[in-house]
Amino acid sequence: MKITVVGAGLAGCEAAYQITRFGIPVRLIEMKPKEYSPAHESNLFAELVCSNSLKANRVENACGLLKEEMRLIGSLMMEAADKSHVPAGGALAVDRNCFSSYITDAIKNNPLIEIVNETVNNIPKDHCVIIATGPLTQGELFFDIQRTLGMDQLHFFDAAAPIVFTDSVDMSIAFKQSRYQKGGDDYINCPMDENEYKNFYQELINADVAPVHDFESKAVFEGCLPIEEMARRGEDTIRFGPMKPVGLVDPRTDKEPYACVQLRQDDRQASIYNLVGFQTRLKISEQERVFKMIPGLQNAEFARYGVMHRNTYLKSPGVLNESYQCISNPNLFFAGQITGVEGYVESMSSGMMAGINAALYTLMRDERFVLPSKTVTGALSKYISDTGIKNFQPMNANFGIVDQLDRRIRKKEDRYHEVAMLSLEIVNENKLFLKDFIKMT
Secondary structure (H helix, E strand, O other), X not given: OOEEEEOOOHHHHHHHHHHHOOOOOEEEEEOOOOOOOOOOOOOOOOOOOOOOEEEEOOOOOHHHHHXXXXXXXXXXXXXXXXXXXXXXXXXXXEOHHHHHHHHHHHHHOOOOEEEEEOOOOOOOOOOOEEEOOOOOOOHHHHHHHHHHHOOOOEEEEEEEOOEEEHHHOOOOOOEEOOHHHOOOOOEEEEEEOHHHHHHHHHHHHOOOEOXXXXXXXXXXXXXXXXHHHHHOOOOOOOOOOOOOOOOOOEOOOOEOOOXXXXXXXXXXXXXXXXXXXXXXXXXXXXXXXXXOOOOOOOOOOEEEOOEEEEEEEEOOEOOEOOOOEEOOOXXXXXXXXXXXXXXXXXXXXXXXXXXXXXHHHHHHOOOOOOOOOXXXXXXXXXXXXXXXXXXXXXXXXXXXXXXXXXXXXXXXXHHHHHHHHHHHHHHHHHHHHHHHHHHHO
């Protein structure tokens, strides 16, 4: 009885570690140091490539709460992060070399983990496997995943528009309506007059953009042009594109706006909306500044900022269940950004849950460990498996995907604190089963 984990990144190492807590041996396959992807820099496991920050540490922040949930369950990644942290105010920042070295040592010194350095071209068959090869999965393995799951289930994630919390939109300015009154009031519309549009346009085309990483080609973006690049092609380009007002009537004026930004619902609870057509490479600070010039969004709170980079990810709803297990092949699990979670900590979380559930499946077949979506961990696994989500794209941890409280709390800080306290209580209750089970085995 052995489980194979392919990939020794953040998700793969977390998954391997969790499996060994059940007393199950792991065959961890890592292509380094024989082969490196364009994102790799060292021969250590669990590299943090782009930044040394693991985001906020406060539980009133969704990513901070996710980290605390992982600590309660027993995450190797969080243990390493806490051992290697450096001062960064309210953020959990780490010394990247110390962080990766700590994890590499823990994995290499685990007697239940066999490390194999080779490139995997095909999904191992006939036993339980976790694929944790990251967002740059390529080559023969990429095509084998396509063959195994179906050609239309593996996607390239080139761009994502910003997402805002619904209750931060000023509905005294914005209005709900579908173009030409067709269908229901499916969109939130933010109207602009001519002066507002021209001011917005000038700030947009002159805003600072984030650099493209060396391993990302600008050609990737050709099929999904950033809003600021589109705007530079002419003053009216976006007004006749994603900001076209045709078929909309501003109820304040009973007239068609000069331009209009449409927001589309992004979750079942209608707690978050994305800015349609606003994929962008603007720096986060510039997104905050420029996009808050849009009427109705002056006090907007962002659940996710716009990003542009090349990721390979599964169209996970209908492919994976909440255990990160393949529905059509129960022996196959996925973990990390390939599942449709976006971010370092989110990848770690998926690795933790995939590892735990792969171990449970190997030992008991019909047992699963799934947290309710009132927790961030559970909300992420629910998001990537929810077949009711339209236009599925990778998602960061945010309170918009977490089930709302049964009672309304007006003040945001108090509301998030209550969400966090409830989440940690739920995790503590649910982990008792896990703790006892690990202790037994």
